[in-house]
Amino acid sequence: MKLLILYGTTEGQTRKIAYFIEAILHNAGHLVTIADTTDEPPSPKDYDAILIGSSIHMHKYQSAVKHYIKKHVAHLNQMSSAFFSVSLAAASGLEDEQREVQKITTDFLEQTGWKPLMISQIAGALKYTEYDYFKRIMMKMISKKEGGATDTSQDYEYTNWDEVTKFVNEFANKISQKS
Numbered sequence: 184m185k186l187l188i189l190y191g192t193t194e195g196q197t198r199k200i201a202y203f204i205e206a207i208l209h210n211a212g213h214l215v216t217i218a219d220t221t222d223e224p225p226s227p228k229d230y231d232a233i234l235i236g237s238s239i240h241m242h243k244y245q246s247a248v249k250h251y252i253k254k255h256v257a258h259l260n261q262m263s264s265a266f267f268s269v270s271l272a273a274a275s276g277l278e279d280e281q282r283e284v285q286k287i288t289t290d291f292l293e294q295t296g297w298k299p300l301m302i303s304q305i306a307g308a309l310k311y312t313e314y315d316y317f318k319r320i321m322m323k324m325i326s327k328k329e330g331g332a333t334d335t336s337q338d339y340e341y342t343n344w345d346e347v348t349k350f351v352n353e354f355a356n357k358i359s360q361k362s
C-alpha cells in the first residue's frame with residue numbers, strides 16, 4: 184500500500200517516532216513517504232492511508248500540522264488515517280495530566296473536523312541539555328507538576344517503543360482488512 188507519514192516537531196522527538204514508524208511499515212512491505220509538515224508536504228490524495236503526528240507545546244499541537252489537517256480534512260475523512268500525539272503528559276502517571284492531554288486531543292480534532300480511525304498518545308522526551316536557560320527552567324516546572332524528572336543535567340526519553348510498534352501494527356492490520 185502507498186502510505187504517507189507526516190509530522191510536526193520542535194525538538195525532534197516526533198520526527199524520531201515518525202521515522203521509527205516508517206521503518207516498521209517499510210519492513211512490512213509498504214511504500215512509505217515521510218515528510219515534515221513545514222516542508223510543503225504532499226497532498227493525501229495519492230495515498231491509501233496516512234499517519235499524522237504532532238508534539239504538544241504549551242497545550243497546543245504544531246500549527247503546521249493543524250494547517251495541513253484543516254486544508255485536507257475532507258480527503259482525510261474519506262481515507263484510513265491515524266493520529267499520534269506526542270507529549271510529556273502521556274508519560275505522566277497522574278490522572279489529571281492524562282485527562283488534560285485527552286482534552287487537548289479531543290478539542291483539536293473537534294476544531295479541525297478530522298476523524299482519524301486510530302489515535303495514540305505517545306510519551307515524548309525531555310531534552311534539558313538542548314533547551315536554553317528559560318526553556319530549561321520552564322520544563323523543570325512542567326515536569327515537576329507532572330511527576331517527572333527534574334535533574335536538568337541530563338535528557339530523558341519516555342517514549343515506549345513497544346507501544347508505538349503495537350499501535351503501528353494495529354493500524355496496518357486495520358487498513359489491510361479494509362482494502
Ligand SMILES: Cc1cc2nc3c(=O)[nH]c(=O)nc-3n(C[C@H](O)[C@H](O)[C@H](O)COP(=O)(O)O)c2cc1C
Nearest residue numbers: 192193194195196197238241242270271272307308
Ligand atoms: C516549551 C515546551 C512546552 C511544552 N509544553 C507541553 C505541554 O503543554 N504539555 C505536554 O504534555 N508536554 C509539553 N511539552 C513536552 C513535549 O511535548 C515533549 O518534550 C515532546 O517530546 C516534544 O516533541 P518534539 O521534540 O517532537 O517537539 C513541552 C515541551 C517544551 C520544550
